[in-house]
Amino acid sequence: MKLVRATFSLVLFCLCITSVQAALPDFRDLVKQASPAVVNISTVQQAQTQTQGMPEFQLPEGQEIPEIFKHFFRFPQGPGQNAPRRKAPQSLGSGFIISEDGYILTNHHVVAEAEKVIVRLSDRRELEAEVIGSDKRSDVALLKIEATELPVVKVGDSDKAEVGEWVLAIGSPFGFDHSVTAGIISATDRSLTNETYVPFIQTDVAINPGNSGGPLFNLSGEVIGINSQIYTRSGGFMGLSFSIPMSVAMEVVDQLKDKGSVSRGWLGVIIQEVSRDLAESFGLDKPEGALVAKVLPGSPAEAAGLREGDIIYSFNGQSINRSGDLPHQVGRISPETDAKVGIVRGGKKKFITVTIGLLPAPGEELKTSASKSKASSANRLNIQISALDDQLRERLGVTSGVVVRRVEEGAGAESGLMVGDVITMLNGDEIDSVDVFAGVVAELPDKKAVPMRIVRRGSPMFVPLKLK
Template identity: 60%
Template sequence: MPSLKICCSAVLSLLLMGQALTARAELPDFTELVEKASPAVVNISTRQKIPDAVASSGGMSAPDLEGLPPMFREFFERSIPQQPRPPSHGRQREAQSLGSGFIISSDGYIMTNNHVIADADEIIVRLSDRSELEAKVIGADPRSDVALLKVDAKDLPTVKLGKSEDLKVGEWVLAIGSPFGFDHSVTAGIVSAKGRSLPNESYVPFIQTDVAINPGNSGGPLFNLEGEVVGINSQIFTRSGGFMGLSFAIPMSVAMDVADQLKADGKVSRGWLGVVIQEVNKDLAESFGLDKPAGALVAQVLEGGPGAKSGLQVGDVILSLNGKPIIMSADLPHLVGGLKPGSKAKMEVVRDGARKTLDLTIGSLPEDGTALAGDAAPSAEQSSNRLGVKVAELSAEQKKALDLKGGVVISEVMDGPAALIGLRQGDVITHLNNQAIDSGKTFAAVAKALPKDRSVSMRVLRKGRASFITFKLSE
């Protein structure tokens, strides 16, 4: 019997060893990838001259984040401030920062983030052999946070460029960079999601990963298992300023399009519609007669813009562009921004419950943005006790300033539905229950006939910005 126990124990040990070896075999081995790719990853340091008064007052120090709610922010915060140097002639000091980058051509072109090199007076690139070269900026694009640098060198090691659109959620990825100045640090994880939209980042469909990224990784490459760069590490979601499991990279397809334009023209041209859009939630979908929440709701159309010329109207729900579906409203800027100004496109919309196809010519996004009207002031008042607001007619000057043909301005908000949904004095109502409001009389009539216990939409302009809101009347 003892021999039988020994035999069973040996078999069990072999089985457990086999399972361990199998599990180990299923995990990726990054060693060869890192060995081949690391020489093309660089450390980037910058120097910026700042007034002595700013430096001595602590103007370059990081803000206190303790107690703030979670928020998206540039994880690099432009720089990792170092102790300022003694003042030069009593008037200037120098601030230093660190970041990462990667070489895309053997003659010295390097990609990084715009916020790594923004406002720098000097940019130093340190190669894997620890040699240092001064770089010049070929071009930078704040909207995509991509910058293209050039060093005077030949026969440099380069990365392989991959197709970010081929990435799959759950796929292994790896980052190489200089977190906190520790050169060529390697971290790995998986793709958590694709096409993420971040606040104030309308033109980049970010790749979300759980790769450990920290200050100094900014501008560094994100690799797939084939050793190809599929993204540029750019931002993290954080409360403390450090890594919390949510990292975001600029897709390489977006970054290379930007880099090619910067190299050729020194600037980036993007497609533009000239509209303000918003998300379609469940209540808005119901009020517009949609089967489900999807698409981009047009809240405002800029007069003379590409959208207006194509016949796009306020209240249209955009469902697709060139056959590509718009699931979330943030999908639209990604698609439009990727089109060349002057190109033709087809857009499917829902208008008054019916589907329509519009032909349009894509415009060019203004470099400084386009202002959308200002505030309005009340004139002669009318009341609508059912909604709990007093409204007034818009003057001719106000309509011209706001680019409106009609609408009413709220002069007072009383207790009632209007107060509950957050309406304020000075808000301009242009549509109610999918009907255009051209006067106070029309507003009163439409408000009186509003249905009960059903989602009702209202289009409101606040400080020139339009959006649709929904509410329900219980009585």
């Protein structure tokens, strides 16, 4: 009887193992099919000889150089001996072939500032590549090699990617060509700091230095992303990898092929996340949308009548759940295109049509002008304020408002106000003088949060203010 039970248990265990194995994906065919189209990318840059910069010493003709001196002085050894020389190619990343005639996708940061780009194919051929175009904002670069009948990847629809599905990466981490790692999609439409124009695909696929620019495949063998970044505290993989969706990459490719650069849509607003307290202060049921903290002068937003304090909840029919969703949507719109923007203003929803502009070069968006102001006061917020003078307006980049000079215990301190903050709007009213500020404060309701717009060290933001 014991033997029968043991046998039954063993059979049951084997069936469970078989069932688990059957549920796990088998990547072998996918790797065989896709690997030939994945390439290693290395670059060549000019460097100086290691001895350059050492003191030079000239010996009399015919005299030999004592060996010990060679370690401390640089001796001329003939024409061109101390001229700049090139480094050997350094393996920096990966890429993949998207057309039989030699177009290759990789990351901008892989080929940035390279004098020469070398592509090593799966058959071990090494070819010099031309950089057709490179876009820093999306971190996408398009290369071209002179070859024909090359193996190519299948480009998939990244918009259909779902959290939890299996994905696979092929690349050259630390120079180890065609290394394969697998995992699942952890999140989609992920916004990263300073990467406002890419809704990243987040995965737990092991990505390391050298994987950059390589493809992310789904189980159908289609590329749905370009492996671009990792989150790390050690310099190596920690379970958080980010890929550029192919829907974004292929839009960039089309423009790079056509003109060598990328044009993006521009709305001209500075936005912030809507917190729970801010949602309450604006009369929203839940925190959602992108709060307009500043409308840039001369921008499409200003021309269309968008105001500071508006909350954008939809753009061209697409819901804006978080503030990071808005730049993704705006950047993909062609300049001079009309877009329908859904906003909440004064607790009511309305639509505004905006003619989208061309995104300026980095640093050009925030150029602003200057205007008015006055004196000093104390109030229900238990703060001391003064009017702006011309020097403050210029230094802080604001045209109107009142500057906080002192903060004592009370409603102002509890809202997070700090000395040096400039209050430009309170409860929907523009603040352009001390008198106006005092009048608005006097009318504020008790025990109800209201929105207050401030500019702190040049950055505009809204904070909720509640009087007890």
